[in-house]
Amino acid sequence: MPITQAEASRLARRTGMKQEEFAVMNDGALTLLNNAQTRACVFLLTDSADLNAEGMCSVYEIRPKGCRTYPYVLNHEDRAVLDEGCPHRSQFPTPPEGMDMVLLNLEERIVREGSAD
Ligand code: SF4
Numbered sequence: 001m002p003i004t005q006a007e008a009s010r011l012a013r014r015t016g017m018k019q020e021e022f023a024v025m026n027d028g029a030l031t032l033l034n035n036a037q038t039r040a041c042v043f044l045l046t047d048s049a050d051l052n053a054e055g056m057c058s059v060y061e062i063r064p065k066g067c068r069t070y071p072y073v074l075n076h077e078d079r080a081v082l083d084e085g086c087p088h089r090s091q092f093p094t095p096p097e098g099m100d101m102v103l104l105n106l107e108e109r110i111v112r113e114g115s116a117d
Contacts, residue, residue: 001041002029002110007064011043014062028114032064051087065106074103 003011003023008030012019022042023030033042038049043063046055057063071086072095080095080103 001032001064001066001070002026002107003032003064003066004106004109005030005113010062011059011064015043015059025114029110030114069099069102069106072099072103074100074107078104 008019008023011017011022015022021033023032025031034040035042035044038044038046040046040049040055041057043057043059044055045058046053048055057067071083071089071092072080073083075081078100080099082089082092082095
């Protein structure tokens, strides 16, 4: 999950973790790391690598904006769509009006910050 520098700073401040323990630069975007065993986000409380396993976000109240807007993602035409990789996408409505712009603005901010490094 790509995140902004401000979100990384907030996560570091609130969890007491160092940024490099939960995020790396990946293709010009600061991105949350996955746990080596579960292959899920390092903040997901789970013991299983099963995509359908129960899990709880340990930073839910301060989760990054990309987590709040997921499973809406941009397609190759910059339209918000439901992520085909999300096993729960059928539980979500079609993207609400304005979601394209929300996701485009977030992407622009993350890419701008990534290219400033
Ligand atoms: S919602 Fe929480 S567990 Fe899921 S990707 Fe975001 S930070 Fe990680």
